[in-house]
Amino acid sequence: MNGPNIITELILRYEIPNVIKFSLLIALLVIALVYVLIPNWFLHIKLLVLIPVQRFQWQSEKYNENSVFRLSSFFTSTFVFSIAIFSYLSSLKWFDHYSVVTTFFVIYGCITVLFLLKLALDYLYFFLHKAKKTMNLIIDFQYGLNQLFAIIIGSVTLIDVFFFSLISNLYIVALTILLIYLILRFVGTTIILINNFNYPILTVIVYLCTFEILSIMVFMKVLFDNM
16 A cells, blocks of 8 residues: 555544534434433343343343333444444445445445344244244343443444544454454353253254354454454
8 A cells, every 4th residue: 555545544534524423422312312211221231131141030021022122222233333333444445435424324224234134034033943932032132232232332432533533542442342242142142042942952053153153253354354
């Protein structure tokens, strides 16, 4: 890469697009709204995240299958993760011919489609295996974890954008948090399947390889190829 291109890349990285700032402020407003709409919101998140290690199922039954929580988790997760990806991977070669605003919405659209596709495949997989209870436990756990880490990663991105203008090393912190999220998601999903899925272990392995490991590998490849 020649000198002018490096300088241009650095300038673009240091200039914070307004779409990032406005999106972070909108995310804050949405989180505040969700906090008002869902009583005991943080307790709700905590109990769903702890589903894999709960000794008794009644500990989280009150908070299972809550449509308002799932919708809020879906929106905040897709929105905040899109902001973080756009903030730290704004130079993705796939979006060279798009404007800044268009790039953000393309990323958000892609993340939303992937979340919807994963949800649809989960419903299909567990419907075929007649395991609705297991499906709901996994969805509740993953959506609780998604919302928890969306708040954490969103907070790191917010600080990096408004206080350091994306020139600090906080992206390393965000990446570390993301790795912790992926590990916890995989381990928690595995525990729920083993404890609640009344099928041979091979079926559990097939699910994990198809729906968790494969998606993690693809995501990490895209991430590390563009960091």
